[in-house]
Amino acid sequence: MNPVAGHLATRSPLHDILAPRGIAVIGASTDPTKRGYKAMVGLIKDGFRGNIYPVNPGADMILGVRAWPSVADLPGTPELALICTPAPSVPGLIRECGRRGIQGAVILASGFAEMDAAGASLQDEMMAAARAHGVRLIGPNTSGVFNLHHRLNLLALDNVKPGDVGIVSQSGNMLLSLALEAQHNGQVGFSTYVGPGNQTDLGFNDYLRYLGEDRHTRVATLYVEGFRDGRKFLEVAREVAAMKPVVVYKSGSTAQGQRSASSHTGALAGSYAMTVDLLRQSGVSVVQHSDEILPVAEGLGLLQKADGRRVAVIADGGGQATIAADRLAEAGLSLATLSEVTRARLREALLPQASTANPVDVAGSTDAHPSLLATCMEIVAADPGVDSVFLVGMFGGYSTRFAESLLGDEMRGAEAMVDLANATHKPLVIYSLYAPIKPPALRRLHEAGLPVYASIEHAVRVLAALGERGDYLARAHGQAREAAFAPLPARAADIARARAEGRDLLEVEARQLLRDHGVAVPEERLVRDADELAEVASAFGETPLAMKVVSRDILHKSDAGGVRLDLVGEPALRAARAEILAACRDHAPGADIEGVLVTPMARKGVEVIVGVIRDPIFGPVLMFGLGGIFVEILEDVAFRAIPLSRHDARAMVDQVRARRILEGARGAPGVDQAALVELLLSVSRLVEAYPGLEALDLNPVIARDDGYSVVDARVIVERDPHHKETTA
Template identity: 70%
Template sequence: MNPMEHPPIVDRSPLHDFLAPNAIAVIGASPDPTKRGYKAMLGLVKDGFAGEIYPINPKLEHVLGVRAYPDLASLPGPIDLALICTPASTVPTLLRDCGEAGAKGAVILASGFGETGPEGAVLEHEVLAAAREAGVRLIGPNTSGIFNLHHKVNLLALENVRPGDIGIVSQSGNMLLSLALEAQHNGQVGFSTYVGPGNQTDIGFDDYLRYLGEDEKTRVATLYVEGFRDGRRFLDVARAVSAVKPVVVYKAGSTDLGQKAASSHTGALAGSYAMTVDLLRQSGVSVVQYSDEILPVAEGLGLLQQARGKRVAILADGGGQATIASDRLAEAGLELATLRDSTRQQLAEVLLPQASLANPVDVAGSSDANPSILAECMAILADDDDVDSVLLIGMFGGYHLRFAEELLGNEMRGAEAMIELDRRTDKPLVIYSLYAPVKPPALRRLHEAGLPVYHSIEHAVRVVAALGERGAYLHAMASPEWATTVTPHPGHQAVLARAHRERRDLLEPEAKALLGAHGLQVPEEKVVRSIDELGGIAEAFGDRSLAMKVVSKDILHKSDAGGVQLDLNGESALREAYTRILDTCRTHVPAADIEGILVTPMARKGTEVIIGMIRDPVFGPVLMFGLGGIFVEVLEDVAFRAIPLTRQDARSMVSQIKAKKVFEGIRGAVAIDQEALVDLLMKVSSIVSAYPEIESLDLNPVIAYADGYAVVDARIIVDNKASIQPEGDIT
């Protein structure tokens, strides 16, 4: 995602040509209300589609009062989009006819393709070949359909769904229905375009996101994803789109069971959920964990766009809910803003003496007879330079219901004051009201003016978190510092070539030599090939305790084969360890080709971390960082980022670790040099980019110190499919 390697997307998406069509053919149009061909016709006719509608049915003269045609060849004019409602077996031939009719795109509703097994996959390949031959782009197959409400293209015949600025792409048709029903109960939420991508045979999530990014009617792109076909391309597009508008993703398959369900449903590729979430966030995407967060977060980001930071001021009319909000804020990685003395003084001037002026601010009854005072307090908090967003918690809008009807006018004045505040401040104002479900007048007024109001504290906090995350991302990407480009060394390319031919794995000394050549801190070491070469080794290393490890392409797990000896002192101990390693390894792996024994000083005690790289089949090269030892095996406390990295990416990997307090020094341990780890991650990113032959890399452990680090063990595996450079010499 380095701009030098991945140029920005500048061409207009071809999806505009058929997602906002002027002429539509409904192939399989029907008068039967149970058929999709009827539903599509009903949606177009009832919503008043202004373009040409061509029902295709050889047995009918009219469908819903619209003249029908026996086939595409009979149409009086060209079409932009075809909706194919007929069985899977008919699709290849129909696509060729669509091309002749001038169609730019086709929506294939039928299932029975790759998601069903090998036979269906063959048919899906035939469909794609026919579409490419005809010059027709495909939505689906196995799709729920599309709508473009601003263009009155409603091929799902959904009712009571208002046009708006939320664009949706969802691999689940039921999820779209769920969001549509939820939107009916929220007068502010409306949709622009919806697409069910189905099997993504032709058009993938990256194409749809690019379209939504360009669509003037879409203010926020929202996606329900089970699996990506081209994850790396999606990350590139997400980075470009998120720079101009929010992108919200719910990624299904967060458990092994969920991943299996997603695969059987769409035939999609499903990688590690944790890895996918990290990579999406790296590209500026707001990832929601729960399905009921999708619409609230999309709405909040669409209305408010971003916060400049993560410092939140809570204003509450009840201590209990303020505590709940504070807990949720902390869990979301936000912080309670420290209010300035001047802010606290202004609050004291308008609130009762018993009010709590620390954040969260509890008005403690001050608003019972005067709810509009909450708007005044929100203005005071928003004017504090140490506050990035304001969260109102409590029963605003319902005071006249709870206490006295005469308070309604006061609440309406408070709502108008909040609206005026929203107009003059660039800080998000987010409101939770326990009266939101009954939609009292003051809350309806806030909705009309574009202020988000939520009936769940958790939803309100998640929106505040998303705003802060987006603001932080945009700030970081304003001037990104990319990993430095590394020039591959011909000699090390030669080592990779030999490993590719003979064994795939680099020997440990070879791996460390490559890393050291590009600036990584690796320990000094020597490989001995006979016991006589041990003479003088102890003195050469300064009489420090030494470690010995077998070097063999046939013994990858050295400890399991008895190929590691530690804490050795003196030549006699080295000789005994040498003999013991050879004897034990030859017992465990009799045919092993042993290159020699590596001798190196024991690493100083420090904090163990692990750095790994894989070339994921969906997302390409991905870097992993985490605590080493039992932490990585038991807690799985790791972070992932796509390569290449920015420096902010590397820093966020280190700060993401849940047990990161270990880095700061606990129980008398010395704090480690975290910036050295950031440098290490950046260098590994550069090396992986420079050597495409590297399939995977494992640095475990890396010992982190207060003054740097040491790569104690390294493993590099060569990709059999990569282009291997000709051999040269290391000089």
């Protein structure tokens, strides 16, 4: 397997730190229970190629290596220090490292900001020392690091095979689980591991950048509980994913898990679903079960991508063929439609009872000739309508199940599969129920770099990840983000005035902002006095109207009795205005009421929502989904980070489960989805143009077959921290 090299915008400082020519083990110990002892064992046993400097004022030698009383006494200047001492000693040791010229430090100790206020203060002191002396920090509260190609093993893990899977994990136990799984698998090896700990200095985006540049890493794999700078991570992920696969398992998929991992809050924004959408937008392959991490990393590392999502299944059993078809459909993959030429070639190779439709069921044709499976794979791989080939069944076990004399034919089949893999760019993925016992034919496939799985579900998840990555790479080169609008002085003045007054935009201001930037907003009239109603009634004639209160102090108009619908004529408008004002003054006696907004009733259609929040981790995020009053209950929404590309906007509309309603259900006309795409792009460009907008909520937007109408618009303005709130 050839290493993958890549080049990002800037070179990571971690190359020198994680491939040091020398390392100081501060707190090196002769006590086998101490991390300072285990780190020394790992370095010595793995044959670290640089200089090892144990630092311990009470020892002359540790494990046969000369020890030094302090960092200042070291005879050389190592690039890296491993600090194994308690938390209170760390700030002083960082200062010593900085004065000695050490570039980076790995801090194992806990007892910092993850503990209490005193720990947070200690962490601040540590960071001040690091910044003052130019020392980059991994941790604190880290499980450690290794770089197996450089024989740097600070975890003293045994039997971990060097390879090309780079790992960053906030859980040391998760690393151990993956290492044991890889040991059992026998084929997967690791390049670099980092436990980010508290991410006080270096964070996930720094480690991902390093793995993207590392020539020994073919796939970057991350276990994440929480990001420190999610916006920056998404930027780096886009760069790295264009060069090599990035796999992320994000914990906290439930409300309980989010609280446990101190995730950000919000009924919809800030959710696990939002994080997954944003990661996938950036080209990340997200796995949602921990036992998928290593299979997907292995499969992507070996096969990289598929050109599409059309899969040809070849099976030697009908039941497993059906299971495979079910799982593929659930994963968003499709069964490729085989051409008549392909099916004719299959009929020539197989017995008459075989099914040549996809899934291809060999129906006993291979019982005496298992190498025929390789022939079938070659035939379907040549079909231009096939993107990936999935072999399902008992290959590798024919000589065990039927007769030992079949071993030779199975081995010939394996060699033919290896030749096919070298001749085609299409991924070949194998599921075998004999995979756990590793028979010779499957070992040969493994050795040649073909992934073999003992689970149909894992194999399908790999196929899905290959298809997703192919889609991302195909669009990454041709999908520029839409440029922001040029801000309009009048609208910028509205926002500045609202910020100075400590309020959000009034709805009439919000609607004008949208209208000026090409968003379809129905005509409206702001009525401040009852005498204006006669002119309003005359202007709209017999058109049914809606009336809503306009108040900086009343956010939920319906709850306050501030909405009346289907109004026609001046008497109805006068009565509705009086009812609204009375209800709102009863609901919020001190409310500042600007007036009422009158607008034509929107024609019927499908209610959708378009919203924007500035997430504290990921920055501005746009949401789209089924709208109305049940949006938080149904949670049928899609998220993307702003700015959007046209593909992003189209994918949001396609993603929601309600897309069949948008396409037209039970004889209803489908909505104008192209207009919705333009709306999403306009909102994205608008939010970029006006940084003072904190959030935006268009709910509902009525989508129809001839466009859409924004029925209700709320624009939240960033607050001036010096403004004193005076509203009730």
